[in-house]
Amino acid sequence: LTRVRHPKLRRAPHYATLTDRDISFFERLLPDGRAITDPDDCSPYNIDWIKTCQGQSQLVLRPKTVDEIQAILRYCHEHQLAVCPQGGNTGLAGGSVPVFDEIVLSLRSLNSIGAFDENSGVLIADAGCILQTLDVHVNQFGHTMPLDLGAKGSCLIGGNVATNAGGIRVVRYGSLRSAVLGLEIVLADGSLLDCLTSLRKDNTGVDMKQAFIGSEGILGLITRVALACPSAMSGVGLGLFSCTSFENILSTMRLARKLCGETLSAIEFLDSSTYNLSLKNLQQTNKPVEPNNFYILVETMSSTYEQAKATLDKLANTALEKEFITDGTLAQDLKQYKDLWAIRERVPEALVADGYVFKYDFSLPPARMYKLVEETQKRMKPFSNVRNVTGFGHLGDQNLHLNITVQNGYSDEIKHALEPWLYEWVAKERGSISAEHGLGLHKSKYLELNKGKQSLELMKKMKNIFDPKCILNPYKVLPYKID
Numbered sequence: 001l002t003r004v005r006h007p008k009l010r011r012a013p014h015y016a017t018l019t020d021r022d023i024s025f026f027e028r029l030l031p032d033g034r035a036i037t038d039p040d041d042c043s044p045y046n047i048d049w050i051k052t053c054q055g056q057s058q059l060v061l062r063p064k065t066v067d068e069i070q071a072i073l074r075y076c077h078e079h080q081l082a083v084c085p086q087g088g089n090t091g092l093a094g095g096s097v098p099v100f101d102e103i104v105l106s107l108r109s110l111n112s113i114g115a116f117d118e119n120s121g122v123l124i125a126d127a128g129c130i131l132q133t134l135d136v137h138v139n140q141f142g143h144t145m146p147l148d149l150g151a152k153g154s155c156l157i158g159g160n161v162a163t164n165a166g167g168i169r170v171v172r173y174g175s176l177r178s179a180v181l182g183l184e185i186v187l188a189d190g191s192l193l194d195c196l197t198s199l200r201k202d203n204t205g206v207d208m209k210q211a212f213i214g215s216e217g218i219l220g221l222i223t224r225v226a227l228a229c230p231s232a233m234s235g236v237g238l239g240l241f242s243c244t245s246f247e248n249i250l251s252t253m254r255l256a257r258k259l260c261g262e263t264l265s266a267i268e269f270l271d272s273s274t275y276n277l278s279l280k281n282l283q284q285t286n287k288p289v290e291p292n293n294f295y296i297l298v299e300t301m302s303s304t305y306e307q308a309k310a311t312l313d314k315l316a317n318t319a320l321e322k323e324f325i326t327d328g329t330l331a332q333d334l335k336q337y338k339d340l341w342a343i344r345e346r347v348p349e350a351l352v353a354d355g356y357v358f359k360y361d362f363s364l365p366p367a368r369m370y371k372l373v374e375e376t377q378k379r380m381k382p383f384s385n386v387r388n389v390t391g392f393g394h395l396g397d398q399n400l401h402l403n404i405t406v407q408n409g410y411s412d413e414i415k416h417a418l419e420p421w422l423y424e425w426v427a428k429e430r431g432s433i434s435a436e437h438g439l440g441l442h443k444s445k446y447l448e449l450n451k452g453k454q455s456l457e458l459m460k461k462m463k464n465i466f467d468p469k470c471i472l473n474p475y476k477v478l479p480y481k482i483d
């Protein structure tokens with residue numbers, strides 16, 4: 001485990017240090033052990049999922065109500081105590097754990113599921129509800145959540161909104177932002193901003209909630225969400241295909257768009273290194289398809305199984321005929337469907353098992369996506385401790401996940417060979433340096449490169465309006481001045 005923060009990053013001196021008086025206040029406010037001070041119990045809240053960041057918080061708070069959250073932030077605002085909002089702690093940009101001794105405000109215990117309106121398909125839920133739990137809940141009414149991702153069993157809906165999480169269904173349902181109809185937010189001074197409407201249409205002035213979607217906890221605490229949940233499709237098809245080149249991957253994607261049309265629900269790709277690491281991690285010795293250099297997963301959904309299957313069959317046959325793919329398999333039952341998805345969804349776990357992970361998440365023009373992986377592979381050649389340079393991702397959204405796994409932990413030398421080179425490469429292509437994971441701690445200093453000076457200045461002004469004492473998630477998202 002390594003701290004990735006800049007060696008010169010110092011704790012900002014204007015934050016107060018936690019006193020016994022502060023702890024007594026929080027223990028009174030949150031009885032039944034919900035103000036956690038035991039270092040062993042605080043430890044999991046201090047370490048991020050990919051184990052690249054470690055904070056030193058001595059206090060974790062687990063409020064159950066919005067009133068408690070308001071009281072916590074009112075107190076922290078008054079006493080200048082820094083706070084790190086935390087959801088399921090599955091974030092991949094180092095934003096969910098403290099950098100120094102910020103108080104962790106965990107949303108896990110704020111987890112009531114509210115009303116589901118069967119007429120509009122709108123769900124209201126507390127920010128601390130687990131994504132998968134909500135999906136099971138709305139399934140009862142014939143609906144589904146508008147997003148799906150590998151961390152669904154642990155991530156919380158508030159964290160999803162705070163990161164504007166993408167996932168595998170953006171192809172079908174669009175970005176999470178478009179499904180968020182309302183939000184309730186506790187601002188840094190403890191006041192409540194009520195934007196919790198459930199309306200699909202509401203053109204009345206500036207849409208304040210938009211500022212909080214994807215703001216990664218620096219502007220306010222999301223406490224409740226209203227989400228548009230699409231109807232669940234009873235027919236689902238999934239195919240895994242192997243290809244010789246990335247060119248053929250793109251040809252298969254174009255063909256899938258044409259032949260699967262409105263049934264298309266996901267298009268993902270993996271290169272052979274990613275695919276092999278994932279199979280190894282799953283301890284799967286039998287290969288589902290004939291091995292090749294690249295793999296593409298295409299999922300279809302429809303109100304009938306026959307239609308979902310028919311479009312996928314057509315894709316498989318035509319892609320074979322045109323020699324875009326060399327082999328393929330179509331899931332025949334739920335078990336096979338889950339097994340095929342596991343190869344893609346459990347890649348992050350396979351990478352962590354392979355070594356220390358330098359993780360990048362870019363949006364790029366499709367034709368340039370794999371070029372970056374190849375150039376990174378060349379650049380990493382001199383480093384004998386690099387185990388794998390892999391590319392995979394949400395192909396249908398032009399979202400490349402580039403990962404470099406390293407033996408024996410973090411290496412400064414490798415980091416400097418990768419950064420800022422990678423970010424500059426992506427900026428030159430007018431891509432995004434963070435397609436869906438956010439900036440967190442890892443990428444904040446490159447924000448200007450991606451967004452330009454003017455946007456950055458406006459973001460700083462917004463931060464100053466919502467959180468003038470800068471107590472919310474310090475050192476994250478906006479570049480922090482290092483002397």
Ligand code: FAD
Nearest residue numbers: 087088089090091095150156158159160162166167217222
């Ligand atoms: P956390 O990790 O706890 O927090 C993330 C950020 O949001 C932090 O900055 C935190 O301070 C802030 N935050 C959390 N809750 C709140 C709140 N209520 N109010 C204000 N700020 C808050 N991401 C994708 O986009 N697409 C994927 O496909 C995807 N796949 C993943 C697969 C795996 C196996 C893993 C481990 C992660 C994956 N992720 C993916 C990343 C991660 O799951 C998402 O970013 C998720 O939305 C984070 O939710 P969380 O509840 O864990 O938030």
